[in-house]
Amino acid sequence: MKRKGDTLIEVALAIGVFSLVAITVVSVVSASLTNAQAALEVTLTREELDAQAEALRFIHESYITGTQAAIRDDDNPYYGLWKKITEHAVDLSTASQTNKEKVLKFNPTTCSTLYNTTNYLVNKPLSGAIPFIINTRQLSSLSFNNVIISEETNKKVFYPASPYPRILYKGQTSDDLDTQSKYTGTTIQRVEGIFIIAVKGKEKVVSGTNVTDKTAYYDFYIRSCWMPLNSDRAATISTVVRLYDPAVITY
Numbered sequence: 001m002k003r004k005g006d007t008l009i010e011v012a013l014a015i016g017v018f019s020l021v022a023i024t025v026v027s028v029v030s031a032s033l034t035n036a037q038a039a040l041e042v043t044l045t046r047e048e049l050d051a052q053a054e055a056l057r058f059i060h061e062s063y064i065t066g067t068q069a070a071i072r073d074d075d076n077p078y079y080g081l082w083k084k085i086t087e088h089a090v091d092l093s094t095a096s097q098t099n100k101e102k103v104l105k106f107n108p109t110t111c112s113t114l115y116n117t118t119n120y121l122v123n124k125p126l127s128g129a130i131p132f133i134i135n136t137r138q139l140s141s142l143s144f145n146n147v148i149i150s151e152e153t154n155k156k157v158f159y160p161a162s163p164y165p166r167i168l169y170k171g172q173t174s175d176d177l178d179t180q181s182k183y184t185g186t187t188i189q190r191v192e193g194i195f196i197i198a199v200k201g202k203e204k205v206v207s208g209t210n211v212t213d214k215t216a217y218y219d220f221y222i223r224s225c226w227m228p229l230n231s232d233r234a235a236t237i238s239t240v241v242r243l244y245d246p247a248v249i250t251y
Contacts, residue, residue, distance in 0.1 A: 037229050041164040045224050045237050048165055048194055052222050053241050055134040056196075059085065060243045084148045086218050086245075088130040089198035103129065103199060103221065111160045111193060111225040111234045122158050122195050131158065131195035133167065137186040149188050161193025161226035165237075168192065194224045201242070217244040 059081045066076030092100050108114055114122055122131040138147045149157060169185035203216035220241045228235045 038235075041226065041228060041235070042237065045165045045194075045226070048167065049222050049224060049237060049239050051136050052134055052194070052196060053220075053239060055136045055139060056085070056220050056241050056243065058139065059134075064246045081147060085132065085134070085196075085220075086198055086200075088132070089200045089215075089218055090129040091200045091202075091215075093200075093202060103197065106221070106223055106236060106238055108225055108234050108236065111227055114225060115158065115160050129197035129199070131197055133188070133191045133195055135167075135186070135188050137169070149191065157188065157191055158195060159190050159192045161224070163229070164226045165193035165224040167194070193226045194222070196220055196222050203248075214248050215245060216248050217242055 059078055062078035063076060063082040066078055090103065092103060116122075133149045135147050135149055167188060168190040170187045170189040197220075199219045199221065200215045201217040201219060202213045204213060220243065221238060222241065223236065223238045225234050225236050227233075
């Protein structure tokens with residue numbers, strides 16, 4: 001008795017259909033994982049940017065509160081922090097067009113070009129100003145050197161993001177997100193893929209019969225840059241915080 005089996009063509013067709021389904025499933029799963037990773041990176045980056053923005057506002061408001069309470073500037077600890085974050089602000093009104101573009105147009109194709117990986121700092125010629133970061137875990141201590149982290153006072157602290165913008169504290173070696181969130185260290189070890197630059201803004205200031213241009217506010221550009229998974233082009237998220245200097249009255 002003869003038994004009829006599958007022909008070679010039928011077997012090949014079945015393998016082809018199975019392969020097509022398998023490739024489609026793998027592609028969909030891979031795309032889903034990539035999108036989930038990208039969404040997580042964006043969320044974590046925005047959290048870092050928001051934390052820096054709130055720290056800037058906190059320092060500013062605390063400085064104003066002390067000033068309104070008739071506390072002398074040198075007795076107001078937040079005055080020192082305010083001066084620290086504004087002392088390296090650039091004046092775009094006197095800057096060259098090239099430097100203006102460096103500050104206002106932040107669109108790097110790769111993040112590594114922003115950094116000097118020998119000294120681990122942000123390249124000032126590319127950032128347009130001296131970058132800094134705020135140690136939000138040290139704000140209550142009012143230790144100026146520990147709160148404001150800049151490449152002038154803290155060498156080898158600014159690194160390209162790996163894998164996303166974040167701030168790591170000394171002793172914090174795990175990449176596990178749950179471990180990072182529970183870590184309670186207060187000394188910054190690495191600042192990866194995020195930095196702040198300050199820009200001066202001038203307005204007309206009245207003093208008696210005199211009208212002069214004075215620095216009335218500061219724009220703080222909080223920037224991030226990282227290389228997403230399976231991408232050859234940088235991802236960036238930036239925000240700007242404008243804070244007025246209470247030392248001047250504008251109109």
